[in-house]
Amino acid sequence: MRLNKILKNTLLVLTACLVLSACATKKEVATDIQGQMQGDVYTGTDTVEYLADGVPDRVFFATNESILTTASRETLRAQAAWLRKNPSINVVLEGHADERGTREYNLALGERRANAAKDYLMTYGISSDRITVLSYGKERPVDSGSNPLAWSKNRRSVTVKAN
Amino acid sequence: MTKKILILLFILIPIKANALIEVDITRGNLNPLPLAVSPLSIDEESRKGFEKILKKENIGSEISNIVENNLRTSGLFNPLDKKAFLQAPDIANLKPRFEDWNLIKAQALITGKVNYVDDKLRVEFRLWDVLAAKEMMALAFTTVPNNWRRVGHIISDKVYERLTGEKGYFDTRIIYVSEEGPKTQRIKKLAIMDQDGANNKFLTLGNELVLTPRFNPASQMVTYLSYFKNMPRVYLLDIETGTQEVVGDFPGMTFAPRFSPDGKKIIMSFAKDGKSDIYTMDLENRIVEKITNHPSIDTSPSYSPDGKYITFNSDRSGYQQIYVMKNDGSDVKRISFGNGLYGTPVWSPRGDLIAFTKLHRGKFYIGVMRTDGSGERLLTENYYQEAPSWSPNGRVLIFYRETKTNSKGEGFSAKLWSIDLTGYNERQIKTPTDASDPSWSSLLSN
Numbered sequence: 001m002r003l004n005k006i007l008k009n010t011l012l013v014l015t016a017c018l019v020l021s022a023c024a025t026k027k028e029v030a031t032d033i034q035g036q037m038q039g040d041v042y043t044g045t046d047t048v049e050y051l052a053d054g055v056p057d058r059v060f061f062a063t064n065e066s067i068l069t070t071a072s073r074e075t076l077r078a079q080a081a082w083l084r085k086n087p088s089i090n091v092v093l094e095g096h097a098d099e100r101g102t103r104e105y106n107l108a109l110g111e112r113r114a115n116a117a118k119d120y121l122m123t124y125g126i127s128s129d130r131i132t133v134l135s136y137g138k139e140r141p142v143d144s145g146s147n148p149l150a151w152s153k154n155r156r157s158v159t160v161k162a163n
Numbered sequence: 164m165t166k167k168i169l170i171l172l173f174i175l176i177p178i179k180a181n182a183l184i185e186v187d188i189t190r191g192n193l194n195p196l197p198l199a200v201s202p203l204s205i206d207e208e209s210r211k212g213f214e215k216i217l218k219k220e221n222i223g224s225e226i227s228n229i230v231e232n233n234l235r236t237s238g239l240f241n242p243l244d245k246k247a248f249l250q251a252p253d254i255a256n257l258k259p260r261f262e263d264w265n266l267i268k269a270q271a272l273i274t275g276k277v278n279y280v281d282d283k284l285r286v287e288f289r290l291w292d293v294l295a296a297k298e299m300m301a302l303a304f305t306t307v308p309n310n311w312r313r314v315g316h317i318i319s320d321k322v323y324e325r326l327t328g329e330k331g332y333f334d335t336r337i338i339y340v341s342e343e344g345p346k347t348q349r350i351k352k353l354a355i356m357d358q359d360g361a362n363n364k365f366l367t368l369g370n371e372l373v374l375t376p377r378f379n380p381a382s383q384m385v386t387y388l389s390y391f392k393n394m395p396r397v398y399l400l401d402i403e404t405g406t407q408e409v410v411g412d413f414p415g416m417t418f419a420p421r422f423s424p425d426g427k428k429i430i431m432s433f434a435k436d437g438k439s440d441i442y443t444m445d446l447e448n449r450i451v452e453k454i455t456n457h458p459s460i461d462t463s464p465s466y467s468p469d470g471k472y473i474t475f476n477s478d479r480s481g482y483q484q485i486y487v488m489k490n491d492g493s494d495v496k497r498i499s500f501g502n503g504l505y506g507t508p509v510w511s512p513r514g515d516l517i518a519f520t521k522l523h524r525g526k527f528y529i530g531v532m533r534t535d536g537s538g539e540r541l542l543t544e545n546y547y548q549e550a551p552s553w554s555p556n557g558r559v560l561i562f563y564r565e566t567k568t569n570s571k572g573e574g575f576s577a578k579l580w581s582i583d584l585t586g587y588n589e590r591q592i593k594t595p596t597d598a599s600d601p602s603w604s605s606l607l608s609n
Contacts, residue, residue: 064478064482064483066437099547099565100522100525100547101483101504101506101522102463102476102483102506102507102520102522102549102550103374103375103549103550103599103600104375104418104419104432104462104463104506104507105460105462105463105476105478105483105506107374107388107395107416107418107419107434107462108418108432108434108439108460108462109460111415111416111434111437111439112434112437112438112439112460115436115437116437119437133415134393134395134416135395135416135434136372139349139372139374140347140348141346141347142347143347143572144345144346144347144568144572144573144575145568145570145572146546146567146568146572147570150572
């Protein structure tokens with residue numbers, strides 16, 4: 001079971017690497033904590049829930065960043081496709097930060113991350129009327145650890161059904 | 164909820180200008196001034212009277228204990244052990260035998276008397292210079308008995324002011340966020356307490372997330388962030404009546420509120436489309452003004468005490484740094500240039516310094532710099548700490564500190580701490596629950 005998960009994660013990372021034209025982070029990937037991070041972006045699936053089969057509910061960010069990674073864009077395209085198929089569903093994008101920042105800045109950062117996800121969903125045809133953005137800053141971590149892996153899981157934007 | 168202060172203050176004996184003892188508060192004080200706080204004397208009839216109403220066996224001793232505790236925690240004074248006192252409180256208040264007090268190395272002496280007069284609490288106290296064998300100050304107050312703790316704080320403030328030449332900060336309160344529960348699902352409530360931790364009260368029930376309460380420097384109003392109905396907005400709360408209202412009508416999250424020094428405006432951030440800008444709202448005419456306009460995150464604004472300038476943090480340079488601008492948003496200047504990230508700037512009530520949080524190489528610091536960014540001085544380093552708030556005299560900072568969890572994610576705590584501007588006298592402020600986001604009130608009596 002556990003081996004399966006590790007294998008799956010490694011596969012995911014490898015796929016991500018292949019997609020990138022130059023696999024500059026290869027060395028890092030090999031040494032990263034349990035293969036669950038690329039750079040400092042979480043690539044594991046421990047905390048991920050699914051809106052539907054093959055539609056992960058969240059995307060992850062690098063420290064202090066709100067840029068969407070290749071994997072995040074893939075996730076959001078899957079969410080957009082699912083939202084197009086389910087036009088009656090509205091969503092809240094909940095933006096979060098890790099605990100290594102001041103509270104007020106983190107509230108703004110969470111809002112910026114959720115908006116990055118919102119913008120991407122909108123470019124894939126989802127009306128802004130269906131999307132609400134809500135930042136929690138560092139107030140609602142999923143992992144209470146004080147280590148880089150825990151922080152990477154907490155830097156996220158989660159798409160939650162609103163109805 | 165707090166009664167307007169009912170204290171009549173009159174001077175019994177004019178204060179002599181020639182201060183003999185002086186405490187220098189501008190440097191770290193490694194040799195706090197030894198002083199004796201003689202228990203306030205009380206006659207048997209008054210003692211019984213107060214015991215009935217206040218359920219305190221000896222209100223004179225209780226008030227002295229408050230004074231003693233305040234002066235000790237300031238780090239500037241060393242109240243001596245009462246067991247060593249040779250003179251009885253009632254006689255000491257009439258005419259201290261200075262040789263006796265000199266013998267136990269007291270340089271200053273506080274004496275006094277408590278009376279129960281017409282259902283009121285009457286307190287007189289005197290401050291003596293032991294070496295010069297002179298009275299330095301004598302004051303008396305009459306108030307309702309329930310105000311007895313405040314009498315202790317006011318005496319402390321008067322003594323502090325007389326001996327340091329600067330206003331005290333003891334008759335003040337702290338508003339903060341009480342925290343309980345696991346780190347992933349913290350229950351947060353607004354709470355208020357006296358500066359020394361007494362009279363703790365919760366102001367909200369914990370049904371919704373609340374953050375960053377801040378006192379109005381001019382009244383008993385508080386502004387804070389509430390997630391009421393899952394809509395994070397800045398609210399205004401009157402702590403005397405308990406009434407609250409949302410500030411402004413913004414189509415999105417408002418946060419990081421503070422009052423202007425005159426208490427007439429709220430300054431805050433409004434986040435929209437991934438950018439956060441600074442706005443003000445006039446509380447009388449409800450006019451909203453946009454102060455910054457930049458695609459970056461501009462937040463944590465704080466006015467200078469004259470209201471002419473605003474300091475805030477912004478990541479417009481790519482990383483979180485501290486800026487100063489005029490109150491209309493013009494003339495924006497970056498002032499933090501050291502290594503690391505800088506946030507939560509707060510202008511000192513004295514006007515000369517800005518306190519901040521700094522993150523550098525995985526450590527958090529509370530520090531101060533001049534308003535042009537020069538003279539940066541880091542006061543304390545820790546795993547996580549932030550959000551300094553100034554004592555009203557600009558000599559002490561209160562902030563909160565969080566602990567690192569272990570490998571299982573256990574062991575998290577959040578506590579209030581204070582430190583002197585000098586970098587000395589770091590101490591934890593005890594709260595009934597975990598605590599964060601402290602804000603210091605102005606002096607309740609002036």
